[in-house]
Amino acid sequence: MQDDLPALQQRFGKHYPQWLLALLMVGSMAMVLASTSINVALPAIMADFSIGRPLAQWLSTGFLAAMTAGLLLAAWAHARFGARRTAQAGLLLFILSSLLALIVEAAWQLIALRIVQGLCAGIVQPLAMVLIFRVFADGGRGMALGLYGLGVMLAPTLGPGIGGYLVDHFGWVAVFWMPLPMCLLALLAGQWLLPNQGDRSTPLLDFRAFAWLCLGLFAALGFLAEAQRFAWWQPRVxxxxxxxxxxxxxxxxxxxRSGKPLLPLSLWRHAGFRSASWVALTLGLGLYGSTYLIPLYLQTVEGYSAGQAGMLLLPAGLLMGMASFVAGWLSDRLSAALLLISGLLIFTLSAAGLAWVGQGASFALLCFWACVGRVGLGVSCRP
Incomplete structure (x- = not known):
């Protein structure tokens, strides 16, 4: 039985693109939930394992570093093994690591499992964009991308609120089983809906380059973590x-020097790609940095519970989605550069506002500045 895209479209009929889009949204939302919901659980994990912030931050930064490395594996795995095998392998490993997280006895074990989860997320998420561009090649691609983006944006919007409630009532382990229902649904539905057309003649992965990249990323994170605790001239730093x-x-x-490089460095010769890379770096630092810092500050400094910290971020996430929708409408009328600059300035204003209010600020004031920052990110991300 053939399992390429044309065969699947013929088998499932005219509604196949919509079913596939729903599947891709569910899988991506599970990965985004895993990356953001951990932040409201960090104080509980720190207390349970008696660790400090420099070590606990690996639960978030280690995930993101591994996800970055996994992004480079996704294209190769998709070409060699097909979308179905690649996605199902990533989802199975993600589910296994989530279950193992429920029985860990040491902080380093939990960090290692988070790194595995990040690698899985980096492999699974890019497949969605590739398949959307392929299955909606005859029309409706813009609408499909808009629906996919809206669905994926719901995950970081609802994740901290739901995760905070679960942490308050069931402990930090809840953030690890929260994405599991969506992972299982994506795993089962993918057996029927995902194409499985791989090319075994695809060149083998450049494992040396991948190993050097992973070593460099994690050594850099280790340097930044140790520099918070020790003087820079100490050997461990x-x-x-x-x-x-x-x-x-x-x-x-x-x-x-590789004929088939893991990452084609020649891309940076193009001015447009360089500019887009710097913008993406800035937006990533703003989004993930604030998603990490705000819940941690609210719980460790202001004394809020995990549920309260998550609820403070809920309206901010909703406004981010609305701002992204409005920015999409404005992008047809205004230049992308104007929207990007405006969004980044709004986010900068939010960061300055949060730094200015100081300890003891009211819930409403903190929520206001968090909302301002999310509006800025929503405007910036859409162009």
Whole structure:
């Protein structure tokens, strides 16, 4: 039985694109939930394992670093094994790591499982965009991308609120089983709806380049974490920094000399790609940095519960979705540069406002500045 896209479209009829879009949204929402909901559980994890912030931040940053590395694996795995095998392998490993997180006995075990989850998220999420562009090639792609983006945006909007409530009532382990129903649904539905057309002649993965990249990313994170606790001239700090520089330099050297590089560095010769990369870096720092810092500040400094911290971010997430929708409408009338600059300035204003209010600010004032920042990010992300 053929399982390529034309065969699946013929088998399931004219509604196949809509069913596939729903499946891709569910899978992506599960990955986004896993990446953002952990932040409201960090104080509880820190108390349970008696660890400090420099070690606890690995639960968030380790996930994101592994997801970054996983993004480079996604295209290769999709080409060699097909979308179905790639997605199901990632989902199965994600489910297994979530279940193992429920029985860990040490902080390093939990961090290791979060890194595995991040790798799975990096492999699974890019498949959605590839398949949307392929299945909606004859029309409706813009609407499909809009619906997909709206669905995925609901995850970081609702995740902290739901996760905070679950942490208050069931403990920090709840954030690990929260995405499991969606993962199981995506796993089962993918057996029928995902195409499974791989090409075994695809060149083997450049494992050396991938290893150098992973080593460089995690050494850099280790350097930043240790620099918070110890002086920069201590070997445990500058040694990690030196290792990060050497590993990343080796990755660049390997990529420049490979016939099939893991990451084509020639892309950065294009001014448009360089500009987009810097904007994406800025937006990523703003979105994930604030998603990490705000719940941590609310619980450790202001004394809020996990549920209260999540509820403060709920209206901010809703406004981010509305701002993204309005920015999409404005993008047909205004330049993308104007929208990006305006959004980043609004987010900067929010960061300054949160720094200005200080300890003891009211719930409403903190919520206001968080909402301002999410509006700025929503305007910036859409162009």
């Amino acid at each position: 500058w040694g990690l920094g030196l290792l990060a520089v050497v590993a990343l330099a080796a990755f660049v050297w390997r990529s420049r």
